Amino acid sequence: MDRARGMSVRLKLTLSYAGFLMLAGALLLAAVWVFLLRYVPDGWPALLYVAPNRILLLGAFAPAAAAVMAFLLVFGLLGGWILAGRMLAPLTRITDATRMAANGSLSHRIRLPGRADEFRELADAFDAMLVRLEAHVAEHQRFAANASHELRTPLAISRTLLDVARRDPDRDTGELVERLHAVNTRAIDLTEALLMLSRADRRSFVRERVDLSLVVEEAVETLLPLAEKRGVTIETSGEITPVEGSQALLLQLATNLVHNAIVHNLPVQGTVWIRTGIGPEALTVENTGEKLSPEMVPALTEPFQRGTGRIRDDHAGVGLGLAIVKSITHAHDGTLTIVARPAGGLGIAVQLPACDR
Secondary structure, eight states, X not given: OOOXXXXXXXXXXXXXXXXXXXXXXXXXXXXXXXXXXXXXXXXXXXXXXSSSOXXXXXXXXXXXXXXXXXHHHHHXXXXXXXXXXXXXXXXXXXXXXXXXXXXXOOSOOOOOOSSOOHHHHHHHHHHHHHHHHHHHHHHHHHHHHHHHHHHHHHHHHHHHHHHHHHHOTTSOHHHHHHHHHHHHHHHHHHHHHHHHHHHHHHTOSXXXXXXXXXXXXXXXXXXXXXXXXXXXXXXXXXOOOEEEEOHHHHHHHHHHHHHHHHHSSOSSSEEEEEEEOSSSOSEEEEEOOSOOOXXXXXXXXXXXXXXXXXXXXXXXXXSOHHHHHHHHHHHTTOEEEEEEOTTSSEEEEEEOOBOOO
């Protein structure tokens, strides 16, 4: 935004310091003058040449007062300029850092030394903001690269299949259509997952009272055929859990958690435990499965990250399941906790603010 250039803050502070100093000096001189006048006779013209009298005192006092005021003016301007410069030096460093951040350099930090005051609190808050911005930008860049890679894969497969069909017109088209349908379905699922993730990040939803237990029950009923197909047993427990948020997003959260627990489970005789309730943890989902190292668990919520050794099949998803869960949880001002179970599998807890209405 273009604005007309005005006086600098340093000049304003300098003039303010000098003005207050001049005012204080003038008040002091006025007080001395008024105090002296009370004890000095005033007669005109009889006492004109008799000392002391007000006429003679004024003649002696006025030049000295003028000299003092001139000294205070110079001293106020010079001292105010120096003091204002020292006071505003931290603000200059913060301004320089802001310009560097505006030009795209988020790695710079102010690191203002000294004890805590208003400027140092501002600098520390700005450094913390830069840390979050740098991490957020890096995460988005990594996400964009991974999304481009994931979207490019089905498109490249489709082009290869079409090239093969064009070179061999007599080839059976039934198999080609089935493979193209599968590839296209995966691309659509990935696109819808990206849109869901973007919607949760923007928090563009209307909050309403939602019973999380009913949402989880709906998600379990939807995925029960998949669990039966894989031989996974689902055990649910809990009570009415009122929360405030979007029913559609919370249903997506519960569906992703249950789907993840079913797909990434033991090959046979796996189990999923689901519990809802009022308290610190509104929803917990645990499942049996392969043992995971604690170091690998934090990466599972990153987009397109999957656990090492996890079987990839038609139901494995697009690598955004837990990333969407994390985004939806944060959009509802909640907390997501993921731990590796000692016996294998994961334990996931979702903490959401309870609905008071």
